[in-house]
Amino acid sequence: MRISARADYAVRAALELAAAGDDCPLKTERIAEAQGVPRKFLEGILNDMRRGGLVVSRRGGQGGYKLGAPPETITVADVIRVVDGPLVSVRGERPPALSYTGPAESLLPLWIAVRANVRAILGEVTLADIARSELPERVYKLAEQPESWTNP
Numbered sequence: 001m002r003i004s005a006r007a008d009y010a011v012r013a014a015l016e017l018a019a020a021g022d023d024c025p026l027k028t029e030r031i032a033e034a035q036g037v038p039r040k041f042l043e044g045i046l047n048d049m050r051r052g053g054l055v056v057s058r059r060g061g062q063g064g065y066k067l068g069a070p071p072e073t074i075t076v077a078d079v080i081r082v083v084d085g086p087l088v089s090v091r092g093e094r095p096p097a098l099s100y101t102g103p104a105e106s107l108l109p110l111w112i113a114v115r116a117n118v119r120a121i122l123g124e125v126t127l128a129d130i131a132r133s134e135l136p137e138r139v140y141k142l143a144e145q146p147e148s149w150t151n152p
Contacts, residue, residue, distance in 0.1 A: 001087070001118055003080075005041075006083050006084060011080070014049070017071075020066070025058055025065055026064045045083055048082055049083065053069075054078065076123075076127075087115065087119060095111040121139060
């Protein structure tokens with residue numbers, strides 16, 4: 001799985017909004033500056049997030065963006081899906097749509113297992129978890145494994 005810049009920026013923007021709270025809409029410029037994200041790129045991401053219902057916007061001097069739901073209910077998977085589509089795809093297809101034959105036949109359960117594991121982490125961790133630095137214990141355990149920090 002590859003996390004795109006678009007997905008990374010979207011999660012970071014959502015975390016800025018989560019930290020700001022419900023009463024304080026943030027302008028694009030403030031989010032972009034806080035996270036070092038190109039403003040024009042962020043505008044497109046925020047529009048996708050608005051269309052996906054993750055954020056709401058208000059125009060005017062007191063306007064800006066805020067989360068469309070409590071941060072405890074928005075997962076990292078939700079954000080990635082809105083801006084990038086399915087969490088795991090193979091050649092642009094979702095794994096259940098694939099079929100293999102011969103020696104490659106066992107690839108399908110492998111891709112399904114990869115998708116299940118990605119979902120198990122990204123679908124469990126909420127914006128509130130990250131903003132409070134309270135990731136689920138199993139995430140910390142995975143991150144503590146030395147091989148998690150090395151590239152083969």
